[in-house]
Amino acid sequence: MGRRTPEILDAAAAVTSIPDGATICVMGTGPVLEPAHLLDALEKRFLAEAHPRDMTLITPMLPGDRRGEGGMNSFAHEGMLSRLIGASFARARHPALLDLLREGVVEGYMTSMGSMIELLTAIGSGKPGLFTTVGLGTFLDPRREGGALNERSTRPPCRIETIDGKEYIFYPAFPIDVAIIRGTTADENGYVSFEEETNTLGAAEIAMACKASGGRVIVQVKRLAKAGSLDPRLVRVPGPLVDAIVVDPRQTQLSPAMADPLAGWNPFLAGALKHPLKGLATVKAGPERTMLRRAALELKEGDVVNLGAGVATKLPLLALEEGILDRVTFTNEHGIFGGMMGTALGGSFVPALNAEAIMDSVFQFNFYDGGGLDVTFLGIGEVDASGDLNVSRFGEEINGPGGFNNITDRTRRIVFCGSLTSGGLRVEISGGRMRIAQEGRHKKFVPKVEQVTFNAARALEKRQEVRYVTDRAVMRLTQGGPELIEIAPGIDIERDIRANVGxxxxxxxxxxxxxxxxxxDGLMGLSGKFGGN
Structure with a gap:
């Protein structure tokens, strides 16, 4: 009996086998690795047949970067889903899906991105589930909200367990019936390579979890190759994990909203070539640059650094300008080590220009969970009197934590970066002094955060060093909450700071x-502070 080979199908035929009530896991995040052709076909099938329905959707990341359409909106039809578990959303990208959650049509829960990837790894290796400290004391903790997204959501996918006197959040394993993943090339035996992709994400972990559950793995690729012709070093999903292959020759490296139709694919984002860094744009003069420069003073030579979403993703541009880019290692949660994050170049924060390594998601989160980071720079949503921080929910705007909770759980130094107020804020800087020309309408430092994404008390227990770097002031976390330790020249404490803190x-x-x-003006001299010339 010969080797089992996957079916080669068109998208419509591939999704026909998905049954009602299936638990389906979809890969991709932002503009990267979205299996758009398969998602479109699945949506069209439901609209035509009202099947498959009552599915449970698992999305470890945030597939889809088309404004208001595509991605997870493909599932945004009443009756198609009964339950949703994800790590990150955005109203600009997934308004229809979030409307279903807001209206209570679908039961929904948030998890940490890393915890979901690690749980899928546990499922794929036959383990009972995932024990983790990530999320304790936050809205992910089942004693608080359990990640629930609406009043209908009363069955959190986790519980608290105690082992040797230490508390953990336990996520029990569950079966995955269908996995929808994406790569660049598949050979006739189902081996999938990622040579044109900017990241690899959780493709192998998702496929393995599905196969271990007796499920069906469907992969979308740009091209089909002869069996055995792929470079084995580029294969990230082996053939025995793949059941069906769908070829979409129009597949772009990034989602259509960000793809360059003339370039086809960018080898500098896929690690095939290194781009000259001379002449790259710098961060423009102004309050954002001032804030980034102050944040950069928190760097130490040799630091392994995480950059979360937000203004801090532009730090590599400052590091390049100061001549220290090769003296720290910037990383992001999507597997990138080294190089320039995409946001620093005006694009998505997921890929990177000139990455030194592109690792799988499970490696990256295990590295973070194991304390591999020295410092992380993250955005500010809301901060309250205790020092707790919210980046996951603002009224009807459900962002989710993404990898935030994994990043902050074990990192030694945490630097939150963001303006003190927002919405119409205008700041003038002249002669080394700052003036608030127009205050922002919205205060970010509030009496009580709407949702606890970061628990300050736990950070203090773990002796983490926490800073809040704003456009005009720096605070540190103490037992009494945030404490003001620095102000910008020209700033009045009462008028410009206290009056805007709740x-x-x-x-x-x-x-x-x-x-x-x-x-x-000019350089700050970070290279010299690092011990250079």
């Missing part, structure tokens, strides 16, 4: 002005 802000007796080089 709680009684403590001021350090050692309060000082920000280092003058933060607001000066």
């Amino acid at each position: 709680f009684d802000l403590r001021v350090s007796p050692d309060l000082r002005e920000m280092p003058p080089e933060v607001m000066a």
Whole structure:
């Protein structure tokens, strides 16, 4: 009896086998690795037949970057889903899906991205589930919200367990019936390579979890190759994990919203070539640059750094300008080590220009969970009097944590970066001094955050060093909450800071002005501070 080979199908035929009530796991995040052709076919089938229906959708990441359409909106039809478990969403990208959640049509839960990838790994290896400290004391904790997205969601996918006197969140394993993944090339035996992809994400883990459950793995690729002709070093999903192959020759490296139709694919984002870095744009003068320069002072030579979503993703541009890009290692949660994150170049934060390594998601999150990071720079949504921080929910805007909770759980130094207020904020900088020309309409430092994504008390227990770097001030986390330790020259504490903070802000007796080089013209001299010339 010969080797089992996968079926070669068109998209419509591939999704016909998906049954009602299936648990389906879909890969991709933002503009990267979205199996758009298969998702479109699945949506068309439901609209024509009202099947498959009552499915459970698992999305470890955030597939889809087309504004208001595609991606997870393919599932946004009443009756198609009964339950949703994901790590990240955005109203701009998934408005229809979030409307179903808001209206209580679908039961839904948030998890941490890393925890979901690690749970899929456990499912794929026949383990009972995942024990993790990630999310304890936050909205992911089942004693709080359990990640619930609406009132209908009363069955969180986790519970608290105690082992040797230590508490963990336990996510029990469950079967995956269908996996929809994507790569670049599949050979006739089902081996899938990723030579044109900017990341690899959780493709292998998703496929393995599905196969271990007795499910069906469907892969979308750009091309089909002769059996055995792929470079084995580029294969990330082996043939025995694949049941069906769908070829979409129009597949672009990034989603259509971001793809360059003239380039086809960018070898500098896929690691095939290195792009010259001379002449890259710098961060423009202004409050954002001032904030980034102050944040950069938190770097130490040799640091392994995570950059989360937000303004901090532009730090590599400052590092390049200061001549220290090769003296720290920037990473992101999507497997990137080294190089320039896409956001620094005006694109998505998921891929990177000139990455030194592109690792699978399970490696990256295990590395983070194991304490591999020295420092992380993350955005500010809301901060309250205790120092708790919210980046996951703002009214009807459900963002989810993404990899935030894995990143902050074990990282030694945490730097939150963001303006003190937002919405119409105008800041003027002249002669090394700052003036608030127009205050923002929305305060970010509030009496109580809407949702606890970061638990300050746990951070203090773990002796993590926490900073809040804003456009005009720096605070540190203490037992009494945030404490003001630095202000920008020209800033008045009462008028510009206290009046825009929704709680009684403590001021350090050692309060000082920000280092003058933060607001000066020219370089800050970080290379010299690192011990260079």
